[in-house]
Amino acid sequence: MQSLRDILNRIEAGQTSPAEALxxxxxxxxxxxxxxxxxxxxxxxxxxxxxxxxxxxxxxxxIIDTADxxxxxxxxxxxDWRPKADAPIVMALKAAGATVAGKTHTTAFAFLDPxxxxxxxxxTASPGGSSAGSAAxxxxxxxxxxxxxxxxxxxxxxxxxxxxxxxxxxxxxxPTVGVKPFSWSLDTLGLMAxxxxxxxxxxxxxxKRPELDAPAVSLSGLRIxxxxxxxxxxxxxxxxxxxxxxxxxxxxxxxxxVPHEGPxxxxxxxxxxxxxxxxxxxxxxxxxxxxxxxALPPKxxxxxxxxxxxxxxxxxxxxxVSRRGRDAARAFFREVDVVVSYAAPGEAPDTLxxxxxxxxxxxxxxxGVPCVTVPLMRGPRGLPASIQIIAAFGRDDHVxxxxxxxxxxxxxxx
Amino acid sequence: MQSLRDILNRIEAGQTSPAEALxxxxxxxxxxxxxxxxxxxxxxxxxxxxxxxxxxxxxxxxIIDTADxxxxxxxxxxxDWRPKADAPIVMALKAAGATVAGKTHTTAFAFLDPxxxxxxxxxTASPGGSSAGSAAxxxxxxxxxxxxxxxxxxxxxxxxxxxxxxxxxxxxxxPTVGVKPFSWSLDTLGLMAxxxxxxxxxxxxxxKRPELDAPAVSLSGLRIxxxxxxxxxxxxxxxxxxxxxxxxxxxxxxxxxVPHEGPxxxxxxxxxxxxxxxxxxxxxxxxxxxxxxxALPPKxxxxxxxxxxxxxxxxxxxxxVSRRGRDAARAFFREVDVVVSYAAPGEAPDTLxxxxxxxxxxxxxxxGVPCVTVPLMRGPRGLPASIQIIAAFGRDDHVxxxxxxxxxxxxxxx
Numbered sequence: 051m052q053s054l055r056d057i058l059n060r061i062e063a064g065q066t067s068p069a070e071a072l073x074x075x076x077x078x079x080x081x082x083x084x085x086x087x088x089x090x091x092x093x094x095x096x097x098x099x100x101x102x103x104x105x106x107x108x109x110x111x112x113i114i115d116t117a118d119x120x121x122x123x124x125x126x127x128x129x130d131w132r133p134k135a136d137a138p139i140v141m142a143l144k145a146a147g148a149t150v151a152g153k154t155h156t157t158a159f160a161f162l163d164p165x166x167x168x169x170x171x172x173x174t175a176s177p178g179g180s181s182a183g184s185a186a187x188x189x190x191x192x193x194x195x196x197x198x199x200x201x202x203x204x205x206x207x208x209x210x211x212x213x214x215x216x217x218x219x220x221x222x223x224x225p226t227v228g229v230k231p232f233s234w235s236l237d238t239l240g241l242m243a244x245x246x247x248x249x250x251x252x253x254x255x256x257x258k259r260p261e262l263d264a265p266a267v268s269l270s271g272l273r274i275x276x277x278x279x280x281x282x283x284x285x286x287x288x289x290x291x292x293x294x295x296x297x298x299x300x301x302x303x304x305x306x307x308v309p310h311e312g313p314x315x316x317x318x319x320x321x322x323x324x325x326x327x328x329x330x331x332x333x334x335x336x337x338x339x340x341x342x343x344x345a346l347p348p349k350x351x352x353x354x355x356x357x358x359x360x361x362x363x364x365x366x367x368x369x370x371v372s373r374r375g376r377d378a379a380r381a382f383f384r385e386v387d388v389v390v391s392y393a394a395p396g397e398a399p400d401t402l403x404x405x406x407x408x409x410x411x412x413x414x415x416x417x418g419v420p421c422v423t424v425p426l427m428r429g430p431r432g433l434p435a436s437i438q439i440i441a442a443f444g445r446d447d448h449v450x451x452x453x454x455x456x457x458x459x460x461x462x463x464x
Numbered sequence: 465m466q467s468l469r470d471i472l473n474r475i476e477a478g479q480t481s482p483a484e485a486l487x488x489x490x491x492x493x494x495x496x497x498x499x500x501x502x503x504x505x506x507x508x509x510x511x512x513x514x515x516x517x518x519x520x521x522x523x524x525x526x527i528i529d530t531a532d533x534x535x536x537x538x539x540x541x542x543x544d545w546r547p548k549a550d551a552p553i554v555m556a557l558k559a560a561g562a563t564v565a566g567k568t569h570t571t572a573f574a575f576l577d578p579x580x581x582x583x584x585x586x587x588t589a590s591p592g593g594s595s596a597g598s599a600a601x602x603x604x605x606x607x608x609x610x611x612x613x614x615x616x617x618x619x620x621x622x623x624x625x626x627x628x629x630x631x632x633x634x635x636x637x638x639p640t641v642g643v644k645p646f647s648w649s650l651d652t653l654g655l656m657a658x659x660x661x662x663x664x665x666x667x668x669x670x671x672k673r674p675e676l677d678a679p680a681v682s683l684s685g686l687r688i689x690x691x692x693x694x695x696x697x698x699x700x701x702x703x704x705x706x707x708x709x710x711x712x713x714x715x716x717x718x719x720x721x722v723p724h725e726g727p728x729x730x731x732x733x734x735x736x737x738x739x740x741x742x743x744x745x746x747x748x749x750x751x752x753x754x755x756x757x758x759a760l761p762p763k764x765x766x767x768x769x770x771x772x773x774x775x776x777x778x779x780x781x782x783x784x785v786s787r788r789g790r791d792a793a794r795a796f797f798r799e800v801d802v803v804v805s806y807a808a809p810g811e812a813p814d815t816l817x818x819x820x821x822x823x824x825x826x827x828x829x830x831x832g833v834p835c836v837t838v839p840l841m842r843g844p845r846g847l848p849a850s851i852q853i854i855a856a857f858g859r860d861d862h863v864x865x866x867x868x869x870x871x872x873x874x875x876x877x878x
Contacts, residue, residue: 362671
């Protein structure tokens with residue numbers, strides 16, 4: 051993989067230039083893209099920008115509006131669609147000096163019907179979804195940075211399946227204006243890169259919040275809640291092993307691990323994700339459903355056929371339960387520094403027909419709290435397996451710092 | 465004005481048909497539009513839909529996406545722009561049977577530079593903004609219903625200036641997907657109609673929440689907080705007179721009026737509206753500012769020149785203050801049933817060069833609480849002057865019921 055920090059260090063040291071760094075990304079895309087199929091569209095040339103991320107080629111998930119590249123939403127309904135304007139997050143990327151390397155494949159409207167993308171670790175395995183192209187492009191070393199979005203688990207899960215680092219920041223830290231909505235209470239923009247260190251650097255530059263490029267903290271003395279999310283069902287052995295590996299590393303480093311079941315308000319909030327998303331998705335995709343139902347892929351079509359039965363009363367109750375869950379989260383993050391849980395149920399599905407399962411991600415998306423995943427180990431099938439680190443709302447700096455601390459441990463013990 | 469309830473009653477009684485009702489709206493548009501200039505674009509014909517609002521011609525503010533009419537944002541930058549899809553709120557309107565009568569003039573990107581619309585009560589006076597065309601079209605009797613949006617006071621203020629009823633519902637009651645954002649924490653869709661009774665009927669039909677078509681409640685025994693919003697400066701005599709007129713009517717009806725200063729958290733929240741909007745508007749309009757700054761109208765251009773200096777720290781502080789304000793509002797709405805305050809500083813400005821001032825609306829928009837204004841009286845210049853009724857978040861049914869109670873008193877004492 052290409053580390054964004056390495057590239058910027060080499061530019062600063064005069065060992066390469068932004069234009070050369072972009073040319074290296076372009077060469078790697080030319081080499082790997084035929085097998086991986088990460089991109090829906092690409093510009094003819096990659097021109098360097100001006101700013102802290104000059105020389106960084108960034109993938110942009112194809113539900114994010116761009117004025118000079120089509121925005122296809124992963125659907126024939128939007129084939130060759132050209133929005134008027136760049137989404138604010140694309141403007142922020144460019145303002146930081148990054149270069150859009152292309153639009154990355156998404157599942158249709160960021161739901162569950164697979165994108166054409168392959169997992170770089172095993173081309174018969176799923177890259178996950180819905181931000182499939184973004185995760186695969188970073189994992190294949192084609193680009194050092196990519197934008198994804200998460201409504202259930204669409205940033206953390208594909209990152210874990212493809213073995214890259216990623217952050218789903220606090221809700222609305224990056225504005226979702228100009229991003230095709232699925233469920234506006236849940237939709238969250240995220241970043242993928244080779245390492246947590248790269249993710250923090252990029253997030254700081256894009257949001258102009260330098261504190262997010264946080265130095266690594268030692269895990270020694272940290273109170274870490276280990277959460278098996280039992281209300282979400284059992285994890286597979288690969289993810290159990292990853293959580294155990296984390297526990298071993300953290301214990302050896304002097305962290306204080308505490309079992310974290312979470313209050314019942316969290317299990318209830320987990321259940322609220324469904325009706326919340328169902329009610330909002332029905333409205334967000336009302337035009338597509340009314341005018342192009344037959345052109346929707348089967349999983350999304352069946353989902354919307356079901357979701358439209360959700361009543362305002364069910365939605366209002368889901369919002370109340372969500373609010374109580376957020377209050378409960380504020381309380382328990384006073385007792386632990388971070389929570390650690392599975393990033394996904396296991397290794398990537400051994401099929402291109404499924405994007406996997408977001409059940410260990412949904413609660414945190416609904417709570418709006420920041421989550422980071424870092425590549426941790428390999429599972430029994432040789433594919434990446436990982437955990438996610440979760441902090442209180444607004445403590446993106448802290449979750450990045452802890453993830454960087456873990457990253458150092460992993461690299462020391464590799 | 466055309467009352468939506470009257471039209472539907474006459475259709476139900478067989479005295480007219482949906483097609484005839486739409487033809488009557490079209491005839492009235494043909495008659496009044498040359499003088500009022502409420503519409504940016506209109507369809508060739510008005511075809512009746514199917515549903516509870518069949519026969520109702522509705523204006524749609526021109527920052528709301530429509531697939532079959534241009535969406536011009538009040539700006540040459542978006543001239544003839546055709547979005548791909550109808551916004552969910554437009555789909556909801558159509559699903560309820562209403563017919564889009566046209567896109568109504570908005571100030572550019574819903575800011576302060578005036579639209580070309582005239583106030584039907586005095587063609588040299590402002591109709592207010594930013595939902596200028598929507599308010600004027602309803603006031604001129606061209607259409608019985610219109611959609612607007614409010615980020616500061618852009619629904620309640622033009623409604624008050626034009627003498628129509630309106631609701632700015634609880635935040636996100638109507639989804640803002642497909643509505644050009646200005647400040648996503650504040651942007652709220654609202655409705656305008658002849659009477660509060662019409663507003664409640666339409667809101668219930670569009671949201672499929674029948675309880676919002678709430679019966680009028682008597683003001684007798686209601687605890688009503690009278691709020692002069694002193695932190696927002698003094699009102700003009702016309703608005704003072706309107707608030708006094710309300711107090712007289714309510715007292716005579718047996719309401720319990722209590723002075724309402726509000727906790728200091730509210731005055732602080734009022735001040736937070738500025739930095740919150742500044743930071744978000746800078747991002748929401750990043751593409752327009754970077755690529756078309758010279759094509760922006762002068763007030764918006766100067767505003768964005770200023771607003772871009774807002775720092776993430778100022779924004780975060782504004783969000784914290786807003787959260788405290790919402791908590792404080794929850795507490796004081798346990799002590800009063802509703803709050804009543806000025807709908808605007810006074811009568812409509814006696815110029816087409818200003819859209820007036822949103823200072824008495826901003827706090828409630830930021831709090832996300834529902835506000836209803838009803839035509840109350842005339843000021844010294846013969847133009848409408850009114851108040852707004854405000855209830856707790858989520859109590860849209862209650863604020864509609866109280867507004868209808870007031871409406872009955874006004875009509876009895878007229």
